[in-house]
Amino acid sequence: MTESENDPLHEELQKLVGSHISRPTQAADEVNMAMIRQWTDAFSDRNPIYEDKEFAAATRHGHLIAPPAMLQTWTMARPKIENLKERGGLTIDIDMDSPLIVLDKAGYIGSLATNSEYEFIREQRLGDVLTSEAVLETVSPRKKTGLGLGYFVTWVTTYTDQNNEVVGRQRFTLFKFDPATMSL
Amino acid sequence: MSQKEIKSLRADAISVGDNVTAMDVEVTATAVVAGAIASHDYMPMHHDRDFAQAQGAPDIFFNIMSTNAYIARFLTDWAGPEAVLKNISVRLGVQAVPGQVLKFSGEVTNKEEKDGECLIELAIKAAVETGDHATGTAALTVPA
Structure with missing residues (x-):
């Protein structure tokens, strides 16, 4: 259910669309x-393409690759x-003008x-150095849900390698809500 | 392990409607913490039960990177090491907490040969006793 159109917070958030x-x-x-x-031990993933060099060389990959789902892990902040x-x-610093902080406040x-939503464009190999950049894509109008009033915030993280080539993307949606409004 | 004997599925061995070999993952505190730390996610709800419960969760729970890691393993355990994952898109549902069994299932929904390889599209689901943990789609390529 959409709340009234007059929502200054939503307007403020809309202005952040396209920003980091x-x-x-x-x-x-x-x-x-x-x-x-x-990683492979944590998830008991025994695919030899991640660890057996000789095996990997004989596959169409041609060499060892990193587990694709590790994409987000490589650039996790310390x-x-x-x-x-x-x-x-x-556990990490977030920019104070990030839409997530605006909503928290x-x-x-x-x-x-x-x-x-993960999109894997190119496999990672040993020695690759990844960079990630997350940009706000959409903010929904304020919605009423069973958890309370809130906004669906979607951002897209683009991962590039040391040659500045895009190797993957992740689109992620978070519902940011006010728990105090649950019974409204 | 004799890895030379590990088989990969080729395009002609896969048909629309085929089921992905089912996979069960026992959710334990160790698995939750190992997954969170291997993915470098130190958010306390993935290793600190008191914190998780104060946030309204029944216990610590799998982080999303763990969910994706298990989905990737589920798909490549079935398709084999020649498979190349292209995407995993999921809607996230109930949390997976220690004591539960996370059951993975999937079905081939489309198959398309192109440039010497074959794109396989799938519907996937990971569910615990309390409901669906993740539902969505995935795609991978296998040699034609």
């Missing part, structure tokens, strides 16, 4: 076997573990991820 949702981030480490092995509780569990502190 977080700073462009370069991976702290190049695509490497230590992180790949930690976490801040100290004083995590004081920051409400936020307006009381829409709840977050629920609703959609994830």
Whole structure:
């Protein structure tokens, strides 16, 4: 259900469409076997294309590749573990003018991820250095849901390699809601 | 493991309507934490039960990167190491928490040969006892 058209917060958020949702981030480490092995062990993924060099060379990939779903992991910000509780569990810095912070400040502190769309354009190989850049794509009008009033915020993260070629994208939708409005 | 014997599906072995080989994942606290840390996601709801419960969740739960990681494994366990994943698009539902079994299922919805390879499109689902955890589509290519 859409709330009334007169919504100054929605207008403010609309102005941020096309702008960065977080700073462009370069991976702290190049695509490497230590992180790949930690991943394949965590998910019990025994596809030899990730770890068996000789096997990989004989496939159409031609060489070892990183698990495609690691795309987001390579450029994850290094976490801040100290004083995590004081920051409400936020492990990374977010730009203060990010739409997510604007919503937090307006009381829409709840977050629920609703959609994830990964597009894998080129496989990662050892030594690749990825950079990610997330841009706000859409903000829905304010909606009333079972969780309370809120906005569906969608952004697209584009991943590029060391040659500035796009290797993948992720479109992600988060519902930002005000838990205090649940019973309204 | 004799990896040389690992088979990859070729296009002629796949038909529209085929089921992807089912996969069950036992959700344990260890699996949730291992997945969160392997994906470099330190958000406390994926490793700290008190924090997760204060946020209204029943327990710590799989992060989204873990969900995608298991979907990718589910697809390549079936199609084999020659498969190239093209996309995974999911709508996210109920959380997967320790004590549950996350069941993956999928079906081939389209098949299209092009330039010596074959694009396979699939409908996929990962569900726990309490409902659908992730539902959507995926695509991969296999050798023609």
